Amino acid sequence: MYFPTIKPPYIFAVFSFLFFSVSFSDPRTTESGLFCGGANRSSADPGFILTFIQEMRSLSQELTTRRFVTHSVNSTSFHRSKTTAIYALAQCHDDLSKTECLLCFALARTRLPRCLPSAAARIFLDGCFLRYDDYRFYDESVSATSDNYLCSNDTVLVDPLQYSDHVNRAMGNAVRTAVGNGGFGIAEERGAHALAQCWESVGKEGCRVCLEKAVGEVKRCVSRREGRGMNTGCYIRYSDHKFYNDGHGESHGPKSRVIVAIALGTFALVTVFLFATYAILAKLSNTKQERRNLGLISARFNNSRTKYKYETLEKATDYFSSKRILGQGGNGTVFLGTLASGESVAVKRLVFNTRQWVEEFFNEVNLISGIHHKNLVKLLGCSIEGPESLLVYEFVPNKSLxxxxxxxxxxxxxxxxxxxxxxxxxxxxxxxxxxxxxxxxxxxxxxxxxxxxxxxxxxxxxxxxxxxxxxxxxxxxxxxxxxxxxxxxxxxxxxxxxxxxxxxxxxxxxxxxxxxxxxxxxxxxxxxxxxxxxxxxxxxxxxxxxxxxxxxxxxxxxxxxxxxxxxxxxxxxxxxxxxxxxxxxxxxxxxxxxxxxxxxxxxxxxxxxxxxxxxxxxxxxxxxxxxxxxxxxxxxxxxxxxxxxxxxxxxxxx
The missing domain is CATH 1.10.510.10 (Transferase(Phosphotransferase) domain 1)
Incomplete structure (x- = not known):
């Protein structure tokens, strides 16, 4: 069976385009930034996808009662050769209601798989943050390589210098409030609105360092209507319109509930797709080495003197007659074969019951075919194109010592x-x-x-x-x-x-x-x-x-x-x-x-x-x-x- 090459980032991009090419009208679910990083994992370790799914499910369950969650998963891959670890963090902004928080996270976790198979990714929505990585990063507040900012394309309609001054004051007030009030602050200064949010894991000092750096970066945007600072441990945003809630309000009625239902349904569909992708990648990984080994064997014996036809060997052994059995072992039976030239050979008919058969077959063929000594049994060739694999050795008439x-x-x-x-x-x-x-x-x-x-x-x-x-x-x-x-x-x-x-x-x-x-x-x-x-x-x-x-x-x-x-x-x-x-x-x-x-x-x-x-x-x-x-x-x-x-x-x- 032929398995096409699967590139998860492109597939997930298609899904995202189908379901989210048009942003929801709720501005707090607008995607501010998606950043992928780390080495590719899933192509070499299909168990990574399964671990990712488990991690997202755990975060979703915990967010039903909290707005800040950290979680980690350590699981052994299907190869049983290494452990797959994922650490994740999710936080909703403090002004969101429970329904709005769940909606924001549902959209974030549906879009985040676009980064797979990267071992690390983070996504900023205007109402929440989601990150996963392969190490414990929870107390990090700033990063020289990962911190970023975003300016809107439209310029302000009022005096730019005056607006800049108002923005700086609003952000400063929001930062002071956030640092002194548990990591969240909002402020308004003459038409300039600001929101500052730190992740609970960074602590008070980490929050201050993170927001001060973010303010310094976002100041480059003050000639624009909006600016966003997206740092490792915090988020800051300003705008010329009020985009935040004054308190922990209720959801916005039936419209929000419909959006939540659509988002959750879409995530369920993507989860099913992820499981299917995992199954295919696991199958590919299992057969990849087998095909490589068989290819090497075929290349080594790709000439008329060492590559035997299955039909030739079948006939040489009288169709594997019991009268021609020389010996039996755990991996197969050895038959006396007589070729058309009259030469006697020993034909090893391999019988395998596990996936290790290619490894065992390759090990013996690859080693013995490259060595020649009068005191070593000579491997004459093999057949790998019939219903079963056959090895052909020189016939040693007096059997074993x-x-x-x-x-x-x-x-x-x-x-x-x-x-x-x-x-x-x-x-x-x-x-x-x-x-x-x-x-x-x-x-x-x-x-x-x-x-x-x-x-x-x-x-x-x-x-x-x-x-x-x-x-x-x-x-x-x-x-x-x-x-x-x-x-x-x-x-x-x-x-x-x-x-x-x-x-x-x-x-x-x-x-x-x-x-x-x-x-x-x-x-x-x-x-x-x-x-x-x-x-x-x-x-x-x-x-x-x-x-x-x-x-x-x-x-x-x-x-x-x-x-x-x-x-x-x-x-x-x-x-x-x-x-x-x-x-x-x-x-x-x-x-x-x-x-x-x-x-x-x-x-x-x-x-x-x-x-x-x-x-x-x-x-x-x-x-x-x-x-x-x-x-x-x-x-x-x-x-x-x-x-x-x-x-x-x-x-x-x-």
Whole structure:
């Protein structure tokens, strides 16, 4: 659906023209000045319009019993990313009746939306004043930038010098009365009439300062029949005819009541229009980022080799036949596809239930499409023009590492040389992400089901749904927790601080799982979790007992292979140390694993988190994402191979 660009100021101007192009005959509702200021808000924050409506409604209710009102609204926008605040002030002149006051305010609040989406505005009518802003301004009396005055166009018919003298005296008397009599004063001097009104919030001294400045400005108008001073904290007007009431009189009969009814009805109509505008802007804001991301994706894959037709992929997977399923996850299903050329590919069919789907899709496509490494799964292209979005990856025939490690029969296929090759290849892929790729990337979900094995059993890191770009000038990211229990670093779980060392910790757990052939989540009575068991054997100098039984005969053949295995286990312990600063970088890990003369530090104790209480039956892994360090909502089961994202689509992401 196409949404036209909405410019609220022009729309409100049309409404004002339709209903108020001809001024009411009551001179106290004549608009003296409308001043808009502040940054535009509603285009970036549609919640601003809703807050504005709430504020005007509150002022209207309070003015039924008072003639001076201040009110503020603080509300969270629909994005839940920031708070919208509006402070407002309204005051009727003291000589107006209740009906006249309500009429004046009704007209003022109907005209004020012409300033939207400005974050600040003020309107002066000859009988009332209305202002809103995004800060608490109530005690302000004057402003070097906002104070203004207005002279009428018609000159006086009497002697200008004599009239000027009478005007100055009338204004002076009105000011003295206002300062000494609660902020309101009227005066008449030989045909010159004056009214001075201060807002109650400025106090006596503020009233004096404001009116004296206003008089000094309005004196420039004395050759004209009328002049008005419109300052931050007060209003002053003079005229050659009497325009004010001598007291708090009643309304002017049926005519005023008709005007009030028309004004209130018009405001109701404008309010409905404001709600409609808010709804459209909210919809636009929600879809704007989605369209931008899809546009970026489309531009990146806008060539024949990387942009696939939906029909082509549908046919390649036998119309997404259940017989071709390679794996399933929270965000979709992966199918084996065979292209017309005979090439086998993995087609990820995305299934999304929330508005986050574009963000998740864009995150994986944007990150992985710009990086190329032999130990990273290659993204071949995508399809975004069909009924659902599809990602196309290179096909990795041996599926995921966990299907080898934790299967009684297939685990014997992996000898020590192959396991060490998988460890080294995974380390090289991570080192590339952390510093060798065009962008600095933290994977956030390194685990056995996210490491795929090709024909030669070489590793390829998959699943970038949780990955995050990381600026080269930043030490860490503060983010919501996302990952898999047992693989997440303690500082990330407790404080939400994300660095490359979080990936290093996950890699260390992976190393111990590969060498020992045991899931980290398996808790053995008397021995504890995998980390606890390996650490205890290390302190007893019995590391060989931690190795998988099928490897022992092979490793005991030569001292070289024994030393190699013990070095690998020590590297795993170094990577899983409780202190992130003590963990090596992935570049240092590669050096330890490949250079014989490289010194290996003595590891310190790993964090013995009570993850064993959350352990799953062997054969399963859990991933979760939450913005709370104590909540485990959003946990779900993952099934290999993990071409699919391991994060639940129903949880918030950072």
């Amino acid at each position: 966990d299907q080898f490690l934790f299967d009684d029969k297939r685990s014997k296929v992996l000898n020590w040389k192959q396991r060490l090759n998988i460890i080294k290849g995974t380390a090289e892929g991570l080192a590339y992400l952390h510093g060798g790729s065009p962008v600095r990337i933290i994977h956030r979900d390194i685990k056995t089901s996210n490491v795929l094995l090709d024909e030669q059993l070489d590793p390829k890191i998959a699943d970038f749904g949780l990955a995050r770009c990381f600026g080269h000038d930043k030490t860490h990211l503060s983010t919501g927790i996302a990952g898999t229990l047992g693989y997440m670093a303690p500082e990330y779980v407790v404080r939400g601080q994300l660095t490359e060392k979080a990936d290093v910790y996950s890699f260390g757990v992976l190393v111990l799982e590969i060498a020992c052939g045991t899931r980290n989540s398996v808790f053995v009575p008397g021995l504890g979790s995998l980390l606890q068991r390996v650490w205890k054997l290390y302190t007893l100098n019995r590391l060989q007992e931690a190795l998988h039984p099928c490897l022992k005969d092979e490793l005991l053949q030569t001292q070289e292979t024994q030393a190699e295995a013990f070095t690998t286990l020590r590297v795993g312990l170094l990577c899983t140390q409780a202190s992130a600063t003590l963990r090596p970088s992935m570049t240092e890990v590669i050096r330890m694993l490949t250079e014989r003369d490289c010194g290996i530090p003595i590891p310190s104790s790993p964090p013995f988190l009570r993850i064993n209480s959350l352990a799953e039956p062997e054969g399963s892994t859990r991933s979760y994402s939450t913005n709370s360090t104590t909540s485990n909502t959003g946990i779900r089961m993952d099934q290999p191979p993990s071409y699919t994202s391991s994060e639940s689509s129903g949880t918030q992401r950072s």
